[in-house]
Amino acid sequence: MELYQYSWLILFAPLFSFAVIIFGTRVWDLLSRPRVAVQEQHEGDAHADAHTDVHTDVHTDVHTDAHAVEAQGAHGEDHEEHGPGEADDEDPKVPQLTMGAKASGYVAIAIMALACLYSWILLLSSAGVFGPSALPAGGIPLFHYDWLVQGAASYTISFHLDNLGIAMMVVVTTVSLLVQFYSQGYMENSAGYARFFSYLSLFAFSMLVIVFAENFLVMFVGWELVGLSSYLLIGFWINKRAKPAEDRLSPATAAIEAFIANRVGDVGFMIGIMILFVNTGTFQFSELATKVQSMDKGLLTLAMILVFCGAIGKSAQVPLHVWLPPAMEGPTPVSALIHAATMVAAGVYMVARTFPLFAAAGPAAFQVVAWVGGITAIFAALCALTQTDFKRVLAFSTISQLGYMFVGLGVAGSAYGPGPGMFHLFTHAFFKALLFLGAGSVLHALHHAMHREVQDMRLMGGLAKFMPITAGTWLIATLSISGFPFFAGFYSKDTIISLAFKNGYYGLWAITLLTAGLTAFYMLRAFILAFGGKGGDFGGLWGGPYRGTGEPHESPATITIPLILLAIASVIAGYWTGFFSYIQPGAPDLSIAEVITSPITWLGVVVALAGFAWAYTLYCRVGMERVHQVVESNAVLLFLYNLTLHKFYTDDLYDLLIRYVVFGISHVELAFDAYVVDGLVNGVARLVMTAGRDLRYVETGKVQSYMAAFFGGIAILIAVVFVLVSFVK
Amino acid sequence: MGLTLNHYLVLGAVLFSIGLYGALAKRNAVAVLMGIEIMLNAVNITLVAFSFYDQVSQYKTYLTGQIFAIFIITVAAAEAAVALAMIIAIYRKRSTVDVGEIDIMKW
Numbered sequence: 001m002e003l004y005q006y007s008w009l010i011l012f013a014p015l016f017s018f019a020v021i022i023f024g025t026r027v028w029d030l031l032s033r034p035r036v037a038v039q040e041q042h043e044g045d046a047h048a049d050a051h052t053d054v055h056t057d058v059h060t061d062v063h064t065d066a067h068a069v070e071a072q073g074a075h076g077e078d079h080e081e082h083g084p085g086e087a088d089d090e091d092p093k094v095p096q097l098t099m100g101a102k103a104s105g106y107v108a109i110a111i112m113a114l115a116c117l118y119s120w121i122l123l124l125s126s127a128g129v130f131g132p133s134a135l136p137a138g139g140i141p142l143f144h145y146d147w148l149v150q151g152a153a154s155y156t157i158s159f160h161l162d163n164l165g166i167a168m169m170v171v172v173t174t175v176s177l178l179v180q181f182y183s184q185g186y187m188e189n190s191a192g193y194a195r196f197f198s199y200l201s202l203f204a205f206s207m208l209v210i211v212f213a214e215n216f217l218v219m220f221v222g223w224e225l226v227g228l229s230s231y232l233l234i235g236f237w238i239n240k241r242a243k244p245a246e247d248r249l250s251p252a253t254a255a256i257e258a259f260i261a262n263r264v265g266d267v268g269f270m271i272g273i274m275i276l277f278v279n280t281g282t283f284q285f286s287e288l289a290t291k292v293q294s295m296d297k298g299l300l301t302l303a304m305i306l307v308f309c310g311a312i313g314k315s316a317q318v319p320l321h322v323w324l325p326p327a328m329e330g331p332t333p334v335s336a337l338i339h340a341a342t343m344v345a346a347g348v349y350m351v352a353r354t355f356p357l358f359a360a361a362g363p364a365a366f367q368v369v370a371w372v373g374g375i376t377a378i379f380a381a382l383c384a385l386t387q388t389d390f391k392r393v394l395a396f397s398t399i400s401q402l403g404y405m406f407v408g409l410g411v412a413g414s415a416y417g418p419g420p421g422m423f424h425l426f427t428h429a430f431f432k433a434l435l436f437l438g439a440g441s442v443l444h445a446l447h448h449a450m451h452r453e454v455q456d457m458r459l460m461g462g463l464a465k466f467m468p469i470t471a472g473t474w475l476i477a478t479l480s481i482s483g484f485p486f487f488a489g490f491y492s493k494d495t496i497i498s499l500a501f502k503n504g505y506y507g508l509w510a511i512t513l514l515t516a517g518l519t520a521f522y523m524l525r526a527f528i529l530a531f532g533g534k535g536g537d538f539g540g541l542w543g544g545p546y547r548g549t550g551e552p553h554e555s556p557a558t559i560t561i562p563l564i565l566l567a568i569a570s571v572i573a574g575y576w577t578g579f580f581s582y583i584q585p586g587a588p589d590l591s592i593a594e595v596i597t598s599p600i601t602w603l604g605v606v607v608a609l610a611g612f613a614w615a616y617t618l619y620c621r622v623g624m625e626r627v628h629q630v631v632e633s634n635a636v637l638l639f640l641y642n643l644t645l646h647k648f649y650t651d652d653l654y655d656l657l658i659r660y661v662v663f664g665i666s667h668v669e670l671a672f673d674a675y676v677v678d679g680l681v682n683g684v685a686r687l688v689m690t691a692g693r694d695l696r697y698v699e700t701g702k703v704q705s706y707m708a709a710f711f712g713g714i715a716i717l718i719a720v721v722f723v724l725v726s727f728v729k
Numbered sequence: 730m731g732l733t734l735n736h737y738l739v740l741g742a743v744l745f746s747i748g749l750y751g752a753l754a755k756r757n758a759v760a761v762l763m764g765i766e767i768m769l770n771a772v773n774i775t776l777v778a779f780s781f782y783d784q785v786s787q788y789k790t791y792l793t794g795q796i797f798a799i800f801i802i803t804v805a806a807a808e809a810a811v812a813l814a815m816i817i818a819i820y821r822k823r824s825t826v827d828v829g830e831i832d833i834m835k836w
Contacts, residue, residue, distance in 0.1 A: 701832030707752060
């Protein structure tokens, strides 16, 4: 039990490294500040000092700021090999990292490695592989503090640990560790390296707050912290400009979009929590599970659908999916973290955590979850079909896979519990992190080859020849996400599809089956466009004509090691057959024999293979250029192509909606505020002022008139009293 | 028939009204002051009369009203001294004691 009692260390490890980096770099910054005026110094020295300032990004005074600006100017001159036109397009680059920056990276990685190790020990121990004992069914409390007690209602900060939390914790710490390790190579030339690692640590901490949360209040705090961290990290390259030609926003705009889209969902989340709190008087998940039984069913269903709105926002489900594709503007390791472990997984985890509440509500609650997931899955898969931006394909595939998870949560029923949805989250975390980190490796290589940022797959092709490790691991992830037999994604995705069939959701079954085929198509398409092409080996799958310029190289070991580790996990994660009963005791286990012999499984495999075959035929046999010619010349195909390329015009629809409806309402509200509210306030003030201005003439300054008024008043009073006394008896 | 309380009260009321008229209608500050003095003394008469014809008290030595009157006379003397000093000061400053013209404490 002691093993579990100290698991809060995992929660605070990233917070600790965040604090160490923030304060450490500040001290470093102060210590390395030049003792004499900058102008008198040797150019080289000024340069070195200025770098420290750029890294730590903590400018307190004008003096330091002037420093940073000078440093950036100097960099532009230093880096002629990066080509002209880049300086105004990208964030400042640094030729090499200072010791302080490197050290902050090492601190973050070392602490995260310990946390990751500990969480794996917890996982293996609680799953019964070794160690003292399994956790009790309800989990154990770790920390409890009454933050505010108001009569019967108490607002508590409490953390707990159970199997669901451990499974999620393993995902978070593992992916965070690998992403941080990877970032050493990926971010080596980026200014603000130390800041980047501090944000990554903060992100991991925020997610762990959600994982450990024992009530809605703490979960909401973590929920918002995740929103903040994602905002900071998506907008990390704050000076980068938008690229309208590629339909790409600037990172700053994308960060704001992500933040605001999440706020929309959070409104529902908050109202849902409030409804639950008002009716049951508690935020605690364990107490809610019993107390909601006596709640009105309809109201509870409404509350749970509102709570699910938060998950729609956080997990980028239709109709709040719009923030996730632009969020690709952040550094690629951040995308991996957001998509695999921290940000979007929070929504799925929240629904899994509140699964008993959804189960207590009417069936409509689960149906909403499942159908939103199903619609999102196929919608995003359709959008992903024609995207040309390498990372954007992955963004839509994440949205689609999250849809699968919600389908899994919605159709599972109480026999399976949240297991199937969480299982897909678990396997998806590994192969999606692998896909993103592999994509980052490609972008890194192309950046060095072409000296500019390239994400367009039409400028890739045949990269397998140049970077075999990235291509090989990417292929594994592609097969895994497409549900190719015996990879991790096969088991988790098939479980969801066959559960939809078994539990009678035939519409959702058809949707998820079709989506599996689409997934296979767009993933293999992306793979062929990037790594293969017509004329390569194995019929065009491996290598082929390279459409870009320069000579890409395989990425350094800091980048390829995480890829290899994740590739292994992407295969073996599916073989944890006891996952369902681990999450919910008593749930039936995953039976590989049953999966392999079930005809529904093989139907899914056939659909996926059809998707593969389609992609192979179009992009390996026919060739990308020819496909584009055919699409351009056919009006119907071109219409469909444009429809999916522009995401069914949802962005434009929202743009119109916000521009005319929301801004219109804003104008009405502005008018109401200006004329009614301000009018009322100003009117009262004007009345008082007018009255004062006019009534002051009563004050004549003549003492006799005051006296006359005084005695006149007394006379009237006496008269009144006299009348009252005489006549009113 | 002798003097009753009502005679004194009527006298006090008449004196008070005369004093009030003087205080309100006279333009000379000294006359206003004299009006105020008459009002004070009208009240004194009333107080002393009530004290003398006190029917409630069992003892003739119940002298509250008379002591009150002495206090008022004392305070009135002090007030007259201060008021006259002020009138002199105002006259030196503005060469007038017309209360209609002494009106600088207005809007």
